Amino acid sequence: MSNRRVHTLNGIEKCPTGIAGLDQITDGGLPKGRPTLICGTAGCGKTVFGMEFLVRGATLFDEPGVFVAFEESDKELCQNVASMGFDLPALQARKKLFLDYIRLERSEIQETGDYDLEGLFVRLENAISTVGAKRVVLDTIESLFGSFSDTNVLRAELRRLFRWLKSRGVTAVITAESGDAKLTRHGIEEYVADCVILLDHRVQEQMSIRRLRVVKYRGTAHGTSEYPFLIEKHGISVLPLSSLQLDHSAPGQRISAGIPRLDSMLGGKGFYRGSSILLTGAAGTGKSSLAAHFVRAACQRGERALYMASEQSPAEIVRNMRSIGVDLEPWVKRGLLHFHAARPGSSGLEKHLVTIHQATEEFQPQVVVIDPITNFAAVGNFSDVKSMVTRVIDMFKSRQITAMFTSLTRGDSEPELSEIGVSSQMDVWLLLRNLECNGERNRGLFVLKARGIAHSNQIREFALTDQGVQLLDVYIGTAGLLTGSARVAQEARERMEDEERKQQLQRKTAELTAKRRKLEQQMARMKADFVVEEQGVLRDLDEMKSREKQNVLARVEIKESRGSGTLAAHGNGIH
Amino acid sequence: MIADGKKQKKKEQGAQDGWSLRLYIAGETPRSRTAIVNLRQICEQHLAGRYVVDVVDLHKTPRLAQGDQILAVPTLVRRLPPPLKKIIGDLSDVDRVLVGLDLRPGENK
Numbered sequence: 001m002s003n004r005r006v007h008t009l010n011g012i013e014k015c016p017t018g019i020a021g022l023d024q025i026t027d028g029g030l031p032k033g034r035p036t037l038i039c040g041t042a043g044c045g046k047t048v049f050g051m052e053f054l055v056r057g058a059t060l061f062d063e064p065g066v067f068v069a070f071e072e073s074d075k076e077l078c079q080n081v082a083s084m085g086f087d088l089p090a091l092q093a094r095k096k097l098f099l100d101y102i103r104l105e106r107s108e109i110q111e112t113g114d115y116d117l118e119g120l121f122v123r124l125e126n127a128i129s130t131v132g133a134k135r136v137v138l139d140t141i142e143s144l145f146g147s148f149s150d151t152n153v154l155r156a157e158l159r160r161l162f163r164w165l166k167s168r169g170v171t172a173v174i175t176a177e178s179g180d181a182k183l184t185r186h187g188i189e190e191y192v193a194d195c196v197i198l199l200d201h202r203v204q205e206q207m208s209i210r211r212l213r214v215v216k217y218r219g220t221a222h223g224t225s226e227y228p229f230l231i232e233k234h235g236i237s238v239l240p241l242s243s244l245q246l247d248h249s250a251p252g253q254r255i256s257a258g259i260p261r262l263d264s265m266l267g268g269k270g271f272y273r274g275s276s277i278l279l280t281g282a283a284g285t286g287k288s289s290l291a292a293h294f295v296r297a298a299c300q301r302g303e304r305a306l307y308m309a310s311e312q313s314p315a316e317i318v319r320n321m322r323s324i325g326v327d328l329e330p331w332v333k334r335g336l337l338h339f340h341a342a343r344p345g346s347s348g349l350e351k352h353l354v355t356i357h358q359a360t361e362e363f364q365p366q367v368v369v370i371d372p373i374t375n376f377a378a379v380g381n382f383s384d385v386k387s388m389v390t391r392v393i394d395m396f397k398s399r400q401i402t403a404m405f406t407s408l409t410r411g412d413s414e415p416e417l418s419e420i421g422v423s424s425q426m427d428v429w430l431l432l433r434n435l436e437c438n439g440e441r442n443r444g445l446f447v448l449k450a451r452g453i454a455h456s457n458q459i460r461e462f463a464l465t466d467q468g469v470q471l472l473d474v475y476i477g478t479a480g481l482l483t484g485s486a487r488v489a490q491e492a493r494e495r496m497e498d499e500e501r502k503q504q505l506q507r508k509t510a511e512l513t514a515k516r517r518k519l520e521q522q523m524a525r526m527k528a529d530f531v532v533e534e535q536g537v538l539r540d541l542d543e544m545k546s547r548e549k550q551n552v553l554a555r556v557e558i559k560e561s562r563g564s565g566t567l568a569a570h571g572n573g574i575h
Numbered sequence: 576m577i578a579d580g581k582k583q584k585k586k587e588q589g590a591q592d593g594w595s596l597r598l599y600i601a602g603e604t605p606r607s608r609t610a611i612v613n614l615r616q617i618c619e620q621h622l623a624g625r626y627v628v629d630v631v632d633l634h635k636t637p638r639l640a641q642g643d644q645i646l647a648v649p650t651l652v653r654r655l656p657p658p659l660k661k662i663i664g665d666l667s668d669v670d671r672v673l674v675g676l677d678l679r680p681g682e683n684k
Binding site: 100102103104109110111112113114115116117118119120122123125126144147148 | 599601602606609610613633634637638640641644645646647648649650661662663664665666667668669671672674675
């Protein structure tokens with residue numbers, strides 16, 4: 001037998017129910033071998049709960065079970081749960097399930113003296129031993145109170161019954177109707193003290209909401225809040241936060257947003273895989289278009305994308321995106337893009353959560369777009385929607401799905417006021433804003449926050465063109481922020497100025513060249529004059545030198561000629 | 576005549592408008608003995624000669640509890656004449672027994 005036992009520190013063994021989400025809230029399941037009380041008003045799902053407990057026990061954990069019904073016949077039971085895929089006759093045939101219908105009629109029964117309810121014990125014992133049951137459901141035990149008027153006897157026997165069930169080692173689920181002031185109408189919670197779960201079915205703002213609460217669970221730290229749950233075609237789904245701890249891994253891979261300039265605004269590489277992206281903007285700012293680019297980029301990478309639309313039909317989206325040059329049709333055909341469209345008003349928030357969950361499970365996307373998420377505010381109040389979004393984000397993060405949520409904001413007055421207050425849970429927040437100037441409205445894109453990414457702090461003008469979304473630099477200068485036609489005008493002006501300056505520069509360069517040439521000419525002339533002068537002077541110098549030489553020669557001659565007459569000069573005795 | 580333990584029917588003479596009663600008990604307890612004694616008395620007093628009673632011990636034949644939908648023990652079931660009537664308890668309150676069996680007191684042949 002494949003009994004899966006889960007031990008907690010306190011040593012309380014748990015019996016896993018197999019009901020989606022419940023084992024998580026109760027940290028393993030119901031207390032094994034002990035009775036659990038499920039109370040709730042009529043129609044809140046007690047019988048389904050008990051039935052699913054047994055069916056899952058039989059099919060998933062190989063634990064046969066006994067269902068003792070006081071209110072419905074076995075045939076009715078089989079019919080009622082067949083729509084959830086519980087094939088009771090088959091389980092009965094395989095001896096995994098024993099259905100026992102105990103019919104009680106008050107009018108038939110006269111009480112004529114002492115009695116006890118041994119007959120019930122006998123029947124139960126018979127049922128349990130027939131299939132070797134480990135799980136027992138009594139639905140609903142309070143019917144006994146309607147049939148037997150001696151409540152003392154009844155209470156004593158109930159006490160005996162629960163002791164007996166414990167001694168038998170079966171995990172029992174007892175259902176009871178909730179009373180006005182007490183948990184149950186007849187106060188059974190006194191006897192079933194180990195675990196008490198309260199089911200609730202309310203109509204809130206025209207939406208029916210089912211809630212589950214673990215009122216008491218001895219020996220276990222259990223989630224004590226109210227958890228929404230659904231009863232739908234696979235049975236009961238309790239919707240806790242997917243992981244009550246924040247222990248998601250942090251993948252380091254980056255994926256493109258589908259618009260190259262947006263990727264460069266996000267540190268050059270785009271979003272982190274598994275991150276949650278909030279895209280807010282007033283009406284008509286182009287949120288869905290941006291989302292379409294994101295989705296197309298994913299498909300181009302070969303990844304699967306799920307687009308959950310709550311305002312437009314898939315055909316409308318495809319047609320509208322085609323007008324800006326984004327063709328989503330081929331991706332739909334190739335099965336990489338899947339649309340899921342439903343108006344939020346069509347069902348309650350819990351149903352939407354389950355729808356998103358199921359669509360994600362079935363399609364296994366890597367990328368999801370929910371467009372827009374603010375429509376859900378129409379279905380629930382603020383805190384409910386916020387809680388639902390938290391669960392959705394949690395679900396995506398635990399699967400490392402990159403999710404983009406578009407959100408409609410009221411207008412331009414306070415664009416950072418996100419209506420549903422979930423921006424703190426998002427990793428990236430892109431804001432599309434309308435910029436009015438010069439009688440025009442243009443759109444601007446801001447990256448308000450991007451966790452873990454060095455992102456640009458500048459606004460970019462966001463234009464929807466035939467080739468898709470274009471992000472352009474805005475003009476920020478002395479004239480202020482200019483977009484649209486004002487920017488175009490400014491750019492033209494700047495171009496003209498540039499042109500002028502260039503021309504000026506050319507002119508000046510030409511002037512300089514001319515001057516240099518003139519200077520060089522002058523210099524050449526002056527040089528030539530100088531050369532002539534120099535030559536003249538040199539010639540004079542030469543002449544002077546030669547005359548000098550001659551003078552010297554002549555003097556020497558004279559001296560020589562005089563030298564021969566030196567006696568004569570001496571003889572004259574001229575002293 | 577009362578047959579213990581097993582499911583044995585004894586037919587007496589003139590059982591056409593006879594009564595068929597079945598007493599369910601769970602083991603030999605003081606209560607079940609009281610019930611049997613009381614039943615005998617009542618039958619002798621009010622149904623002399625036209626009744627058949629059998630006693631079923633659920634501890635010996637547990638599956639019979641299902642057929643007549645027996646929860647409380649002791650339970651006396653009037654099987655014939657129809658309609659089916661059930662009364663529970665050790666049959667100490669004779670008036671209630673008679674009402675429950677739809678038997679007018681002292682109704683002897």
